Amino acid sequence: MALRLFNTLRRQVEEFIPFDAEDKNVGMYCCGPTVYDYGHIGNFRTFVFADLVRRYLAFKGFTVNHVMNITDVEDKIIRRIAESGTPLAEFTGRYTDAFLEDLDILKCLRPHQLPRATNFIPQIIDLIVRLEKRGIAYRTSDGSVYFGIAAYRTCGCQYGQLVQLDPDAQRQTERISGDEYDKENASDFALWKARVSQDGSVFWESPWGQGRPGWHIECSAMSMALLGPSFDLHLGGEDLAFPHHEDEIAQSEGSGLQQCGRPFVKHWLHASHLLVEGKKMSKSLGNYYTVRDLVTQGFSGREIRFLLLRAHYRETFNFTLEGLEGARVALNRIDVLLGRLTELTESIPAAPTDSVSKLPIKVAEALDDDLNVSRAWASVFDWVRDTNVALATGRFQPTDAARELAGWHLIETALGLGRKLDQPTPPEILERVKARTAAKLAHDFVKADLIREELRSLGWTVEDTKTGAKPKRL
């Protein structure tokens, strides 16, 4: 089966065929975070989505080179370090570490490469020099360098590949009209920004004097440096389509480094934004969740991941606390089933079998269809129900359990939820559970219920199962 993905370049679902279709190597770049603060849940929708793409490509037999940039020089960063007096590297290092921790919490595989903008200044400068030589970049009187869209178009290149924007029909804001010194054209953008006093010690030497890179250029420089001038997949949040990605295309294709007939990027994917509690996220509304906020509230990374993966990536999705609670319950059903299957498999060594679980086939069918996760989950829960029914009828043999478990593990490599970790139970809780069991055996239910209440006040509950009473954290 072929994987089909929506391509923003042509606004349609297309079969995904990498440049290196023969050996199934895939170059994939995802715009990463600007490290000036903790990432919020909206940021991580995109990164979890990128992780799904990467995992699913691997599931399909591709060898993926996953690159994600870390933007560690930028206006907001400069403002923050000026306020706090922290050195740039220390400040951005702190939030980079936090970002990577959050990725781990959400069970995202670390990108194979995590280039930082400040480590690629020479490549950035080279690229700007090249654009300048080709007449597509121009200097302004303050020592900045801009990308000239008009000149770019004269070269036969197309500006406006990802979005159709009619410059004359655009809203003229004060920002555009009053800003940016002597740009030739309102939509030209900075490649290199001349040093200003507010930049403090954040600057690099360049052929145009001291300054720092513009925002878009780092992604062009780093992606081409690590994946070549033409690569397969580029992803990011929908807001980045314009101007960021459009400008990346312009800078990269303006460099003329691509082989004749090859684009900078073959396939563009954009993840839609999230609403949180039905509203756009904002600090004043109190719905601005970071991963660590949610963890503090007792939600696990896999619950958050599961919820983020419930809806199709091109759908604006409403992320709610109620949804997270639901995610917990739904995941528990899967966990319980997996526990049953594991138990059955372990009871008798399962003989090898030729039969194959239908689960991965159904899930792959759904994911092949532009990563239709909703359909994939429907298959998973159909499987949960059907397997439970089979288990209840007693027809299920250890080989059947082994088969279904193998099916789950196969598709799990793409979904990346992992298994629930059993937390150790404190001895004083275990003691009370034992005391309650003793009371129950003595038919002293009043005492048993009293102990249960006591446990509840300690944040624990107890569940009576066939294999004995099990303590559980509330």
Place this chain on the structure above:
RNA sequence: GGCGGGGUAGCCAAGUGGUAAGGCACGGCUCUGCAAAAGCUGCAUCGUCGGUUCGAUUCCGACCCUCGCCUCCA
């Protein structure tokens, strides 16, 4: 104003020209000393109004509502 997404049960969310997946919540039942957990099970005619069609939630038109981009926000 320009461009692009959406409006499907209490909530989240798939989908199709022939009478609508899945999850959560809720109800019933099973299990349980009682619970909990789990299991089984029940629960919608698809924003409004027109049109095309034997038949539309799915196609076309209009309208209403909502979200995003057009401003270095995923």
